[in-house]
Amino acid sequence: EVLLGHLSFFFPDPGLEEEPNEEQQVLHQLGVSSAPACGPRPQVSPQKHLRSLERQLQGEHRVFGTPDAGAAVSDISCSGCGAVLHCSAADVPGYLPSEKFKVLLEAGTLGGATCQRCHLITHHHKAQNLQVTxxxxxxxxxxxxxxxxxxxxxxxxxxxxxxxxxxxxxxxxxxxxxxxxxxxxxxxxxxxxxxxxxxxxxxxxxxxxxxxxxxxxxxxxxxxxxxxxxxxxxxxxxxxxxxxxxxxxxxxxxxxxxxxxxxxxxxxxxxxxxxxxxxxxxxxxxxxxxxxxxxxxxxxxTPYRMFRRQNRLKEALQQTEEELPADERRRLQRLGRHGYLVGRVGQTFQSRTRADEIQFDPDSLSACSPASGADGSPAELSYxxxxxxxxxxxTPGIVKERDILQLLQEQEVRLVVPTQAIVPRTFVLKPGMSVFVGALARIDFLQGAKSCWFTVMASARVPVHVTSLDKADGVYERHAGRDLLGVPVGGPERMERFPAFAPQDFSLEGRGYLEATADITLSSAGWVAVTAVPGEQVQLRVLGPEAAGFGLRTPPLLPHVVSLKGERVRKSSAYRPLREKKKQNQARF
Missing domain, CATH: 3.40.50.300 (P-loop containing nucleotide triphosphate hydrolases)
Known part of the structure; x- marks a missing residue:
């Protein structure tokens, strides 16, 4: 294991972080009983437990339970993130409150637990800051x-x-x-x-x-x-x-x-x-x-498994939408509302029983592999x-050295990272105009003989605002952190902690009305495709935090994305967003 000081990467259990209304509900969620869970320990009043909970805060998120720095680290990993479970320190990966950790350890059920951080992410959509470099x-x-x-x-x-x-x-x-x-x-x-x-x-x-x-x-x-x-x-x-x-x-x-x-x-x-x-x-x-x-x-x-798998895939290709099981049809329809391309992933050897036939799992024929435990739950995989x-x-994701997400808070990350199909938003700008992508980035159109098209490929929850170049500084000062620019969130107090913009200048040559010349990449926040008339010399200035790693991508990834701009909104620089027709390729693998 990789060590963090004297501690390994530690891996929380569900049911710990719901903020209760009554004292006994809190203690019940923590798994604290009137009898000591692991060795002799003094009785602690509910009032003292609650005061301890009030003192333990991680950023914006309450951490329930108390750590025990003297407790030994387990050799069991969290099934959600892979960190080793422990109760030593709340800001180290794999933390589980000592009250819960010791109960599960004593009962021999720690192997099924997830760390507190995973529980916050999965059930409350909360991110907990941890000391991992x-x-x-x-x-x-x-x-x-x-x-x-x-x-x-x-x-x-x-x-x-x-x-x-x-x-x-x-x-x-x-x-x-x-x-x-x-x-x-x-x-x-x-x-x-x-x-x-x-x-x-x-x-x-x-x-x-x-x-x-x-x-x-x-x-x-x-x-x-x-x-x-x-x-x-x-x-x-x-x-x-x-x-x-x-x-x-x-x-x-x-x-x-x-x-x-x-x-x-x-x-x-x-x-x-x-x-x-x-x-x-x-x-x-x-x-x-x-x-x-x-x-x-x-x-x-094995050849037998490959044969069975190919037969299943052929049958799936021949199925129409009406022939699909109701749950599969609902899944495809739901995903189709969030993405342009949808596929089906199945299991050839999953258990499917009918009254007139017996199904079996080939893996279950190996010796010593019972189908379920004594309580009816799936048994451990056999030797x-x-x-x-x-x-x-x-494996853990390699954190990039320069990334806009590293500069954002929890709520802001959820706004910036796209989770649904991106609908291109196109704006026509004349020289001397600026476009804001939230308060994360600003692109100034410095010089050019004719108008250009700027297509924003970013989350729909990040606002886009167009203004004149001479008003851009004032717009940022008045509206950064507020509703007009959307992200970051938190008003002037938040913007005091957000890095100042640094400029980058780019020179581009237009390739045509229907083909972008380059993409201005906004790190994990998406990009802006720039389209200019053939041979047009365009001078742009991109402003954003230096640590965000914004840059220029040529050739562009989707050079013809401007063709999806829709109709022009009268008396404005914007085009109506045009979502491409859904492509639910249900039979495509």
Whole structure:
């Protein structure tokens, strides 16, 4: 394990953080009984417990229970983030209040617990600040250097090329093949009929520029959230990598590794019974959710299993929407409202029983593998099931050195990170005008003979405001932190802590009315595509926090996105947002 001082990465239990109205409800949630849970301890009054809870605050979030610095650290990891569970310090990953930690440890049920941080993220959508450095994330990933395996490099398509880990061979070693996965494809609108092939070529080019070389053996475009492209990925892995060694999910923070981990956990890539036994990884919009190595056993793609799987996929391709099960149809409809591309991910060997037939799980034929425990819950995986198993590991996300999310607070991150299909917002600007993307970035149109189009590809919850260049400073001073610019949130007090803007100047040459010349990348907040008339010389100034890592991307990722601008709003610089027709490719894998 990687150490934090004298403590390992620590992995919280549900039911601790709901703020109660009465004293006894608080103590019941903490699992505190009148008898000592672990060894002799003095009785503590409910009033003293409540005063202790009032004193323990983590940022904006209350931390219930008390730490015990003298308690030994466990050897059990949180099933949500991978940190080792402990009750020593509330600001160290894996913290569980001592009242709950000791009860679970005494009962022998600590293995099913999740740390307090994971519970806050999963059930309350709250992020808890922890003492984990950028180097410590990388040090965990370096644990896999000497191990044989395959690396699945997950890249965030909304943050190219910055989401591609530049020094991957140094982190994971040069002894591994790499399969590159462009994730979050469901959020990107199609700007032309061949846009998928173009995005794939751009991703391959960025990987080559990052120096990956011949290690890259394949590349896929997927959506871990909606399932698009995941079945094709599984088939490719089972055909090529087969069962040669372990597989490691690697990538930048917030690229979607844990979401993909959970999707693969409930697919044909995972041993069929493991999905019932293992818990899912914690996912959130906040970078750095996974703190250590989570894993599940990979299924051995024997010829029989591959044959059964191919039959299931063929049957699924022939199904119409009306023939789908009601729950699957509702899932596709729900995801279709949030993403442009939707796929289906299933399990060939999941238990499906009918009155006239008997179904069985091939993995359950191994010796000593009962289907369930004494209480009816899924049993532990047996020794025979795991003795020769290979594993898929979810590694911690590599936190980028320059990222706008590192400058934002919890509520602001939730506003900035897109969770639904991005609807392009296009504005026509004359020279001497400025466009604000929230209070995160400002783009000044300094010089040019004719108007240009600026297409904002960012979360719909981040406002866009257009003004004249001479009024831009005043708009920022009056409205940054307020409703007009939206993000950051908190008024003048918040903006006092937000970094000052630093300017970057760019010169561009127009390529035509329907083709962007470049993208102004706004780190994890998206980008702005600039479209100018052919041959037009354009001078722009981009202002934003220096630590955010804003820059210029040429060629643009979606050069024809301006064609989705819709009709012009009369007497304004804006075009009506035009959402592309939904593409629910329900039978596509």
């Amino acid at each position: 950028w180097d410590q994330y990388r040090q965990v990933v370096r644990q896999i250097r000497g191990r044989k395996g395959l690396v699945l490099l997950v890249a965030d398509l909304l943050d190219l090329p910055d989401s591609i880990v530049p020094d991957l061979p140094d982190l994971v070693g040069t002894n591994k093949h790499v399969v590159v996965l462009g994730n979050k494809l469901d959020l990107l609108p199609g700007d032309s009929p061949n846009y998928l092939q173009r995005v794939k070529r751009r991703l391959a080019q960025y990987c080559q520029e990052a120096g990956f070389g011949p290690q890259v053996t394949d590349l896929h475009l997927i959506s871990a959230k909606t399932g698009y492209g995941v079945e094709a990925l599984i088939s490719s892995l089972q055909r090529s990598w087969k069962y040669k060694g372990d597989v490691f999910l690697v990538g930048s923070a917030n690229a979607g590794k844990s979401t993909l981990f959970n999707t693969l956990l409930e697919s044909d890539y995972c041993k069929s019974r493991a999905a019932q036994v293992l818990q899912k990884a914690t996912i959130s919009p906040w970078p750095g959710t996974t703190l250590n190595l989570l894993k599940f056993p990979i299924i051995n793609p 025979n099931e795991l003795k020769d198993a290979h594993w898929l590991y979810d």
